[in-house]
Amino acid sequence: MAHTGKTVASAKSKTKPVISTAMLPMEGITDVQGADGVYLQRNDVMFTAMKHTQGEFSDFFRALRDEGKVFGHRCPECRHLIIPPFMRRCPACNFVEMKKEYVNDTGVMVATPVITVFAPSRFKGQEPFGTGRVFLETADGKLSETAMLVRVRTTRGTIRPGIYKRGTPVKIAFCDSRHGEMLDIFAVPQKELTRRQLAKSPLLESEIEWGRLSEMEFGKPTAQLQKTLQEVRVHFQKLAEMIPHSPRATANLANWRRTVTVRTSGGTFGLVVDKGKLQVRKQGVKDPDLVVAVQDPSILLAWLRDSTEPVGDSVKSPALTDLVIEGTLVLNKPELETVTRLDRVPRSLRRDNVVIARSAKANQKTPC
């Protein structure tokens, strides 16, 4: 009998640690103010590292990694085909053993996928991301009885509503570098692919043309648009000058460094987030970390006015994250963190009384 548990092949290693070292606190006990006195809190972690077995699912994940194929399990009695193959025996048929069956890499969405804007700790930096469930097609042209959760992507900028809906035909594409896990694959709408791409199995990520934001053209700016853009620059400058007066707003931008070029139909400018501060540049920055494109600069102006001027309970502008999710602000890569941090600043300015609310603002406790 083979020596079980012995490593027979090394992992195709990823180069980063499982969790970011920035998530690990330093040892220490701090005094915190409570309602009726001072209390102690200790920095700690609930820490258990894993060599987590993939057990009976290993075959499925190896097929993703090594073959670029998906398989399910079919019950020989009731003929149900399940994907992913999450069990080996069919309970409806009193646990008769199911048979492995490869399925096509095409299928349809069970429902409109959802888009995560605020992610759990270990998925920070991946937002916005779409997740949805797919019924895959079987060799006989039918659909699987169960659906598989996958990441859904678009070739045209960041994921946003309107790209997918219930029944959208999709193709499962494969990452070029695969490790044997669910993130090795993702769905793309079939209508975004060429006939040749659709015919290819497995279709690799590198074989898909991903939209490039720098190619978005706005045409020559009108005098009015340029004027609006100038107002945007002035208001961003005003916002930047308020931030050092607000400890909360400074904390919102702490431990984050990004250079950003903002492109609009009224022209281009730059933003730099560094050391808890925001700087505004008249022109776009060279080799920016992030490019943000928005057709109409007055969209940004509305957000800035809400952020820097006293308003009542009724804030008129959507949050920047909502503008991304709705597709009004388009990012060149799916990295929402900079925008999320900027979105927290206006509330912080109010809470620190740097911007005074016009009416008694609701003391809103929200989970985000």
Added chain:
Amino acid sequence: MNDVAIVGAGMTPCRSRWVEKTFWELAQMAVSEAVHDAGIHIQEVEAGVAGIYNDIFEFQAIPESGFQGIIGLQNKPLMRVTNGGATGAYAMLAARNMVASGQHDLVLVLGVEKALDCYDFEAESSTPAVVQTIGYSWDPWFERPLGAHASESYAEVIQAYMDEHPGDLAPMARAKIVELLCEQAQNNPYAQRLGEKVTADQVLHSRYVVYPVRVLETCVYTEGACALIFASSEMAQKIKERTGREPIWLTGVGAANEPYFVGNDITRYKVLHRIYSDHVATKKALKMAGIAIEDVQVIELHDAFIPQLMITLAEMGVVPLGRANDLVEEGIILPGGKLLVNPSGGLVFGGHFVGGSNMMSTWSAMREMRARNLEHGLIHGTGASLSMYGVAIVLERRA
């Protein structure tokens, strides 16, 4: 099966964070309140059930072990129940069965939870760490690695329902319910969001957490505890003689958990646009109590997300599936309507200390039934991936 009555209830205030209290102290506060409310001595209690959802929130595996001795049940049985978001309701079900079976005459059921000690040192915020901690509830092979988490999962159900019933769960109907629950919470002295005013307009302009769900449509994270005392009819009679107060009776219970994986056959898989567990659990509970949904005057419903509250009410039969906007448009749950829903403010405004939220719902429903002279109440708990766990409990006030 013997009749089971609730003879006492005790709550701590709901707070987003109690730096002043550990979960041991929160548990003791609630138990102390409950036994005093029941007019009993803790030594009379024969057994206990502790609802604690998540070990990580408590920073301890088998977190209930420390209770023994603290809550006065030394050398007596204490069973811990953990069943996702529905932990509180399932703990009540277990305690009820201990009494109904005739095994015990007086049983304590306690729900407690911490949450906001979880902290993301990178983001310098608790929220991503709390969301991650809950996210550990998804399977580690197929769904969790993709970033599945509570809001994502419930949003999938909500979106699938909207695909099935276009136009239902209308933004304004949802926003009006948020506004209503906020107003109702102001009558709950323990509510986490006491003193807040949230308008429908604010809801419509609030940020998306997971599209299509907005931040003001989601429940809060809460630390707190709630304890209830369950008694056999004989014991309830004795306690009534001492206190002069009529107990509230548990006359129907139902529970159902849907399968984890989504598919096309509701008898074998989760059908994404349904919360079938709520349908099955409610039907069972009502049948056992011998009443119809129309007989229920107050529902304390587990509103993890407002659109889910609307779907659940439809699954319960308050309105047909696809007609959940009627809850607002026909004024069914508005002031003066025929059904009172979440007078506590629910989990969105009252608070959601997961292990005990459904007990808070029970505390609130009992309070309303006594104050408003209502005969029947319904408690609901949901939880786990895709809202797959469902529990319903019928309360009855016998005049």
